[in-house]
Amino acid sequence: MEKRVFTCFRLLSVLLLNSASAQNTNLFFPEGGTLNLSLPVSEALTSVLWKHNGNLVVELVNSDLEYYGRFENRTTLNQNTGRLEIKNITEADSGSYSVEINNKVQSQGYDVTVLKKVPKPEVVVRPLTCAPALERCSLSCEGDTRGDGTVTYSWKEGDGEWKQEERNITIKNSEEIKRVKTFSCRMNNPVSKAESEPHQNPFFQDETNGSSGVIWGILCVVFIGIIIVCLFLYFKKRESIRNICSQRRDGNNTRIINETQPLHANSTALESQPPNSNSTAPESQPPNSNSTAPESQPPNSNSTAPESQPPNSNSTAPESQPPDSNSTAPESQPLNPEESEEHL
Structure with a gap:
């Protein structure tokens, strides 16, 4: 009891004598963190007393250590250095902290402010x-x-x-x-x-978007141009292939016509040409001196007359033509006197 009374009297006297000369340092600590206060000490510690706003926090006398009030169970005092540590601090722990070492009030004090951390803005x-x-x-x-x-x-x-x-x-x-x-x-x-x-930024204008839009526009125009050129070349090639095929068909038709024209001309000539003295009659021609006469004709010395026509001296007229002086009469006509004599 006497010790406590003595301690209170000493603290009161220290406050009265040294309040004017004390110089405090401002310190800030986050709420929920740990408060650390220390002083440079060059001598051995026999007594340490920490106070908060004039109230006892912790006291060390020789080897006796005592914590006070709400600081108990969360406060630690280093007996070698006098360092004070308070855990899980709150806004109530803000205030002035002073210390007395070896019964001497230190001029160095602390004004502690416990703050909340700022939120994410x-x-x-x-x-x-x-x-x-x-x-x-x-x-x-x-x-x-x-x-x-x-x-x-x-x-x-x-x-x-x-x-x-x-x-x-x-x-x-x-x-x-x-x-x-x-x-x-x-x-x-x-x-x-x-x-x-x-x-x-509500006023932001992306220059790259503008340039990219121009680039995309140019690419679209180029792409459309390429499509148009490809279509043009396709239809042009298709037209040229069509012309080539048409020319080939026309050439084939012309060749067929050219091949069939001589045959037609020959057949027309055979039908319409009158026989001459050097021409040879078709199947209906009578035999000459070296030919064999047909079955219905009486044979001569060297040849046989065709089946249906009497021979003349050089050629036989076609079926549709009347005989002349050099031609042979048709099957129904009698032999002339010269041929009869020759035959006889």
């Missing part, structure tokens, strides 16, 4: 109907930052560098902005940072 376009027809739009880096302390914002255009800006920025529908594909934002506080997903 989202880029929101306003108005929501922002389109290339508008002159300007605004972008906002949205996220719940309550309990995050001092939050700063940064913006990035496409794959460019991060630039610290306000939470809300304005973009204009200019040629420079039209070349930016996406916008990203980032939130920062002393214990964390988080980036948004890239958001499509």
Whole structure:
């Protein structure tokens, strides 16, 4: 009991005497993390006392170690270095921390702030109907930052560098902005940072899409031209093949006509030509002096007359022609006197 009273009196006196001269360092820790406080010590430790906002946290006297209040079971004191460690800290652990080593109040203190980690932000376009027809739009880096302390914002255009800006920025529908594909934002506080997903620029115009559209148009025109040329060549070749086939058919017909014309001419000549003195009669011709007469004719000394026609001296007339002085009469005509004598 006396020890506790003495300790309280000593702490009160230290607070009163050294409050004006104490210099604190600002430190930030994430909520749920671990708080670590230490001091450079060059002498052996016999006593250590840590306080939070004037309340006892832990006390070491010789080898006796005692933890106080809500810091018990989650606080550790290194007896060799005086280092203080508090786990699973919350916002309630924020405040001023002071230390006394070997019954001497240290001028070095700490102002601790426990902060929440920033959430992953989202880029929101306003108005929501922002389109290339508008002159300007605004972008906002949205996220719940309550309990995050001092939050700063940064913006990035496409794959460019991060630039610290306000939470809300304005973009204009200019040629420079039209070349930016996406916008990203980032939130920062002393214990964390988080980036948004890239958001499509409402004013973005893809130059490659325009050029690719022109290229596709040219390719389509070329393709259609090739099809037209191929069709033209196909029909032209087809027409030439048709002409060649027609010429071949005409040539074959001409050759057949040429081959049949002499036969027709010969047959016509045989039917219509009158016999001359040197011509030989067809089947109906009577035999000459060297020929044999047909069965119905009386034979002469050297030849036999044809079956149906009497012979003359040189030739026999056709069936349809009347006999002349040199021709032989048909089958029904009698022999002339000269032939009778010759026969006799």
